[in-house]
Amino acid sequence: xxxxxxxxxxxxxxxxxxxxxxxxxxxxxxxxxxxxxxxxxxxxxxxxxxxxxxxxxxxxxxxxxxxxxxxxxxxxxxxxxxxxxxxxxxxxxxxxxxxxxxxxxxxxxxxxxxxxxxxxxxxxxxxxxxxxxxxxxxxxxxxxxxxxxxxxxxx
Numbered sequence: 282x283x284x285x286x287x288x289x290x291x292x293x294x295x296x297x298x299x300x301x302x303x304x305x306x307x308x309x310x311x312x313x314x315x316x317x318x319x320x321x322x323x324x325x326x327x328x329x330x331x332x333x334x335x336x337x338x339x340x341x342x343x344x345x346x347x348x349x350x351x352x353x354x355x356x357x358x359x360x361x362x363x364x365x366x367x368x369x370x371x372x373x374x375x376x377x378x379x380x381x382x383x384x385x386x387x388x389x390x391x392x393x394x395x396x397x398x399x400x401x402x403x404x405x406x407x408x409x410x411x412x413x414x415x416x417x418x419x420x421x422x423x424x425x426x427x428x429x430x431x432x433x434x435x436x
Contacts, residue, residue, distance in 0.1 A: 323357040
């Protein structure tokens with residue numbers, strides 16, 4: 282006689298996250314929870330909600346990407362600003378962590394030089410910006426321009 286499959290325990294309900302004093306719900310690392318959306322408005326909402334010094338970094342990065350790639354498509358997906366050629370293909374994303382802002386170049390392995398932080402995904406490379414780091418705008422802009430010319434990742 283075959284054993285009946287074991288019953289799974291019911292999934293525990295998650296407690297809803299509560300907004301902070303500024304009305305923004307923050308996920309781990311202070312990452313603001315911003316609704317999925319396309320265009321400048323959701324990007325601005327995300328950047329404005331980035332905690333502390335990270336908001337100024339977000340504004341600088343957004344300005345550099347916008348200047349380097351006229352007509353860049355912007356979206357917030359998965360609680361991260363994304364930059365790309367259209368609403369499904371992206372070359373760059375941002376994400377907030379406790380101690381840094383992570384810039385993901387989805388085709389970073391093809392950039393010259395490659396951004397310095399490896400990923401588990403063979404084509405992705407990261408660039409981390411910490412509070413006291415001086416951003417090399419020339420290098421960052423070069424990576425952005427190179428990445429924008431590549432096919433990008435479907436998301």
